[in-house]
Ligand SMILES: [K+]
């Protein structure tokens with residue numbers, strides 16, 4: 021029997037903290053004088069109390085180290101239980117949402133997916149809008165900590181390659197996590213403030229700037245308008261592009277820069293590869309828009325850089341329905357969404373370093389074909405990659421593709437059309453936000469989906485966000501023995 | 503510099519043999535008294551002579567063994583050059599096709615893909631129709647030999663796991679290939695005759711039975727009617743289903759059964775898995791059709807078994823536009839087409855054994871997560887799988903998915919819509935035949951695609967048929983050194 025108390029203790033504490041943060045939207049609604057503040061009062065009390073009771077009840081089992089099983093349960097537990105409490109304001113607030121919609125929205129927030137089931141966003145009370153953005157911001161910083169501390173420990177998806185990087189836990193997961201969370205939070209907060217100021221400078225209102233700074237730095241993609249970023253066409257798109265890219269780089273590199281070491285960032289091969297891919301795609305799509313769609317150069321470039329970064333980083337802001345541009349950009353967007361940004365950032369999806377590792381392995385494989393008796397070891401950043409890491413990455417890739425297929429079939433089973441099923445599965449697993457087609461495309465909304473589809477997509481967001489194996493490993497029988 | 507003479511010699515001989523087989527459609531057209539027989543006379547003379555000259559010119563370099571580079575060039579060369587000669591009758595015959603269409607059709611034939619750019623099939627001269635079917639039949643038996651002799655030698659796509667099976671070449675590729683080709687041909691011919699008789703028994707004309715026997719046993723999918731198998735609705739669908747399944751099992755097992763050993767076939771785990779998947783899918787789709795589409799049980803079952811086996815085996819016969827059934831079967835068909843049948847059969851695509859190996863590796867991976875110090879080796883049929891095989895399979899899988907993405911983008915670039923681009927890429931790489939959507943779907947045709955798209959799809963058929971790495975490895979610089 022696994023001792024659940026250390027897990028319960030941490031989750032309880034985090035739930036209480038989440039409840040505490042509800043005081044912020046409460047204050048906003050109170051200040052604006054709309055009656056909605058009481059929603060957050062109720063939600064905060066309920067959340068803080070429940071979290072506190074859970075923490076107290078588990079406090080006699082606290083320890084600095086966690087077993088492997090406990091680490092798994094903590095990782096998945098946090099991302100399953102926080103959205104439950106995060107959904108309370110949607111249940112009892114102005115959205116008056118049904119359970120499935122409230123949970124979908126909260127999960128879409130915490131996993132930084134950014135798909136929404138709410139429409140009429142423009143008329144929602146400020147507190148609720150801020151709460152959506154805050155969920156994404158917490159989810160963003162949370163996932164960086166998970167990616168840097170928990171996943172390498174769990175050897176999930178090849179993340180152990182980043183283990184030696186800067187943060188070896190030496191078995192003491194929780195103290196390490198707290199320490200890293202503190203450092204990362206400083207960087208994350210700094211960029212968010214910078215992004216906020218930049219949005220102000222290009223003319224966004226203070227409230228818009230705040231919300232979009234929160235959802236930009238988390239590559240979350242929630243907006244406070246039904247038109248999403250279409251509301252701010254112009255210079256704001258450049259600002260967003262810059263910060264979406266900044267949010268997609270490995271945060272450990274920023275911490276190193278804070279410590280005076282700029283070299284690691286400049287030499288990081290996933291950073292270089294990611295930026296190069298973005299540049300090439302922006303170039304290709306700009307040319308396409310100018311030549312094929314007869315667009316103006318600046319307009320074409322601005323829409324290209326904004327939409328390429330939005331999809332590739334998995335932010336999912338939409339400034340325009342790019343499906344109207346033709347099939348070529350749409351197919352590109354579908355596949356680059358499956359690439360994503362750098363590991364150790366707020367990005368989800370397969371990620372650049374995995375493709376680098378897989379290609380390195382294929383190159384070694386081809387060499388081996390030509391010289392059967394030679395020894396060719398795949399390398400990453402000059403260092404040989406262990407079989408252990410390669411098979412983790414391979415497992416991730418296969419599971420991602422197979423999950424995409426299975427989820428597509430399940431979604432189609434609920435009655436969704438082909439494009440909605442396949443793109444819905446992709447956008448959920450890769451935590452992007454918008455799908456393709458008329459229903460859930462960049463100009464669409466997830467509200468009209470049936471409840472089963474919403475539950476499935478919410479589950480896929482969680483599975484994708486935790487790099488699949490962190491969830492799937494718990495489904496294996498071996499997990500529950502020992 | 504690679505000595506191309508042994509390669510040229512074998513290709514020259516095969517080209518001449520192909521030219522010789524043109525005498526069969528010649529005889530048919532002559533017997534039916536249509537003027538088209540002269541087409542095959544011209545084509546045969548041209549082909550036999552060119553092949554003969556090539557073989558003669560290279561004959562002073564003949565040897566029993568081939569170097570690795572020569573083996574690669576032979577494998578790819580055969581599948582590139584035979585379609586060139588195979589396309590001659592389409593160029594000068596009643597189809598009066600342009601080069602791109604003639605080459606597309608011949609490549610679609612030889613690779614057993616079965617996508618067609620010709621319409622009005624019902625009115626084409628018998629000789630041309632027979633020639634299309636024959637191309638598929640040759641392509642089918644050819645690929646079994648390649649899969650059993652060449653690919654294990656080249657260590658492509660994990661095929662080396664079947665190396666020890668029955669056929670170790672001991673370095674002498676060509677004599678071995680001839681020996682295996684002879685044994686396999688007996689089985690292949692036997693089943694084709696059986697299939698022909700079965701089609702006759704359910705009422706097909708002698709000519710229809712012959713053509714469809716040739717394209718069934720090769721899982722090729724060319725038909726002599728624009729309506730494809732829709733022409734023969736009824737018992738013929740059961741006959742086709744049975745033989746499509748028989749054609750998807752490993753042919754080495756039939757050879758073993760001929761030698762009195764039935765055990766290997768009964769115990770073969772890819773056979774069991776393949777059959778189980780087919781059964782489950784037939785069940786699911788039958789139930790779906792009865793419950794959701796309110797279809798009759800026998801009709802639902804017959805259409806389900808025919809279309810599931812047609813897509814899963816990559817044959818690609820269409821008896822009905824299953825896109826009208828709803829999105830659920832369509833999404834299933836899209837993904838099972840990417841699974842395919844057994845290795846060492848005429849099936850293409852990723853194939854069942856690769857999924858088995860990948861899942862075995864993931865299972866070992868999950869065990870390793872739970873018990874970091876344990877040693878867990880993935881097993882296939884009870885035997886441990888070497889890292890070498892696993893990384894080959896992984897390379898295949900990644901390249902398949904990445905090729906699918908890149909090809910989709912390229913097709914969209916030529917102006918095709920989203921569904922046509924993605925399903926066109928999939929159906930070409932997996933050698934299935936029909937895609938999805940209005941243009942190239944089960945009720946459609948590849949004729950209306952632009953020329954660039956046709957060349958791209960033809961190239962993808964070749965790349966997919968030769969298990970990607972056999973072609974890609976030649977693109978690496980290492981290949982041309984040494
Ligand atoms: K997102």
Ligand SMILES: [K+]
Nearest residue numbers: 615816817934
């Ligand atoms: K086929």
